Amino acid sequence: MDTIKIWKVVNTDSQQMDDVVAREAPLTLFVNDIELVTLLCTPADFKDLAVGFLYSEGVISGVDDLARISVNASKGIVWITLGDGVAFSEEEYHRGRAVTSGCARGQTFAHLADKLALPPLDTQHRFSIDQIYGLVKQLQTGGDGGSLYERTGCVHVAMLFDGDKILVFREDIGRHNAVDKVVGYSVIHGIDCSDKAIMVTGRLSSEMVMKAARLGIPLVVSRTAPTSSALKIADEAGMTLVGFARGRRMNIYSHPYRILENNNINE
Amino acid sequence: MDTIKIWKVVNTDSQQMDDVVAREAPLTLFVNDIELVTLLCTPADFKDLAVGFLYSEGVISGVDDLARISVNASKGIVWITLGDGVAFSEEEYHRGRAVTSGCARGQTFAHLADKLALPPLDTQHRFSIDQIYGLVKQLQTGGDGGSLYERTGCVHVAMLFDGDKILVFREDIGRHNAVDKVVGYSVIHGIDCSDKAIMVTGRLSSEMVMKAARLGIPLVVSRTAPTSSALKIADEAGMTLVGFARGRRMNIYSHPYRILENNNINE
Structure with missing residues (x-):
């Protein structure tokens, strides 16, 4: 959070005062030494964000796909090395990403689930x-x-x-x-x-x-x-x-x- | 807008009723016959969205860079052909995009302005x-x-x-x-x-x-x-x-x- 000066206007009166704004910073994510993406984010929990991004995008299927994670919080960089058996290529990622973004293209969930390796929801758990x-x-x-x-x-x-x-x-x-x-x-x-x-x-x-x-x-x-x-x-x-x-x-x-x-x- | 059935809950009472939700649909954008990106969007004003996206991403600098625009609204596809002199390659777009997304990386506006071909703001126009x-x-x-x-x-x-x-x-x-x-x-x-x-x-x-x-x-x-x-x-x-x-x-x-x-x- 940064403290800044603002001019607060109410009706036609204005007054200068301090206010706070959320900080925004880039996080650059390297996967197997390839610069994959730069996310603009709130600079906290970089490790969670990097791993969650890769999981949501279908690059990894779980924590076992990760061999090494290295975070430089002050520079806003996360390096991730995937496990030996985990397939990854930058070209396929960019191709795959377009498909993922377009996932609502009239496809059924069953079809999507197949494509994105989504598990069927296997719970009848209830909430009050x-x-x-x-x-x-x-x-x-x-x-x-x-x-x-x-x-x-x-x-x-x-x-x-x-x-x-x-x-x-x-x-x-x-x-x-x-x-x-x-x-x-x-x-x-x-x-x-x-x-x-x-x-x-x-x-x-x-x-x-x-x-x-x-x-x-x-x-x-x-x-x-x-x-x-x-x-x-x-x-x-x-x-x-x-x-x-x-x-x-x-x-x-x-x-x-x-x-x-x-x-x-x-x- | 779609009309749907919802269950409205107030305190512990629930009641089924009709409601409306915003429609979400994919728009796939082809540039010079290359499938560039699929945006999930509100399915209206596809032409504006496609042109605005290309302008904001720095692919075009103005309407003169566009040779032809073709819209299939029902399929959610826009084909754009760039003018003869307009440089475009998919690889450079993806590389460039990462840079653009990371534009806050401690760079000054002057530097960014240079990179993204931003004109200096040339107006003293005021508003009441x-x-x-x-x-x-x-x-x-x-x-x-x-x-x-x-x-x-x-x-x-x-x-x-x-x-x-x-x-x-x-x-x-x-x-x-x-x-x-x-x-x-x-x-x-x-x-x-x-x-x-x-x-x-x-x-x-x-x-x-x-x-x-x-x-x-x-x-x-x-x-x-x-x-x-x-x-x-x-x-x-x-x-x-x-x-x-x-x-x-x-x-x-x-x-x-x-x-x-x-x-x-x-x-």
Whole structure:
């Protein structure tokens, strides 16, 4: 966080004062000595971000694919060496990336799941309404009152939730980065996500739901809205999607059985 | 916009009802018959988006670089043929892109401006406080009450403003896409942006400010916050950055002379 001078204008009065803004910095990721990508991000949790990015993009399938990780936080560089058996070429990555980005191209989830090596969601785990309200509440308190989210209004949050407490709380100026930081943490620590939920502040586009699907997370909660493609993927994958979760309200978009009692589902 | 069934939960009561979500669709962009990128976007204004993307990425410098544009809206494909003298190779694009994305890497604006062929901002044009409040007001009315922004809560808006009226109002599920649609429209129609402002709903990261700088727009207004890198670029480029513009309030982050009278600047 940086402290800066701003001019605050209310009606026609202006006043100069101090304010804080979120820091934005580049993270350059080298894979097997190839410079792969430079992400503009909140300069924290570089290791989580790098590993989560590679996992979400399908370059690695898990922590076992990583031979060595080296982080230079002050320079914003992460070097990752893949294990001996892990195939990687820069050209294929760029080709593959276009396909991944276009994953909503009218393809079914089954087809996508095949292409991106997505595991079928193998859990009937449920959450109570109160557990979700508890999760929403922890968005505000998760940073212990000192989060960038509250102080700058300029970052997105992603949190992994076990029904009771927040296991990982990550912030980033980019909503994809925030989720990738949670993904990376989960991959590095081998967390079983089949009974976890992820909550994000950002909109749920198809790519956000794909990231959660790849981790096998059955419940995705957002403060804001999903897109039509996100709903389609969640529906086919058997994931429960919740949007506009604020205070003691939410909208459930798919597979409500995971939250609602049976007798409420078909009202 | 798609109509869907949702389960609305308030406290512990749930009710099934109809709701609307923003549609998300892929746009695949071919340049000189090379498949360059697939963007996930709101399926409208494909031509603006394609041209704006190429301009923001530095592939084209203006409408004169375009020989032919062909759009298949139902398939989500845009084919662009560049003019004879316009250099383009896929490899250089991918290499160049990493550099562009990492543009905040401690480089000065002068250096970046050089690299990305950014024109120096050549305008002392000013806006009044009331003009900006008028702009903010038009965010709500710009879509004539039928905008996706108001109805889905799931899209970003970008608008080009001449001090009096909105010249272009564009929406997209991606904040970069929304701005690129305005950029593309401006490039296609040869709009002189030196006395215009752009307003966006999304956060101002460095890339958003770079897009505006490339068009020579002197004033960038956002409903939300800028990052530290966005401020740095705006400061060096001589652009006025306004954040948290809501109702009759705003924060001015750089070059306040463009909005405030001299005697208010150093209070």
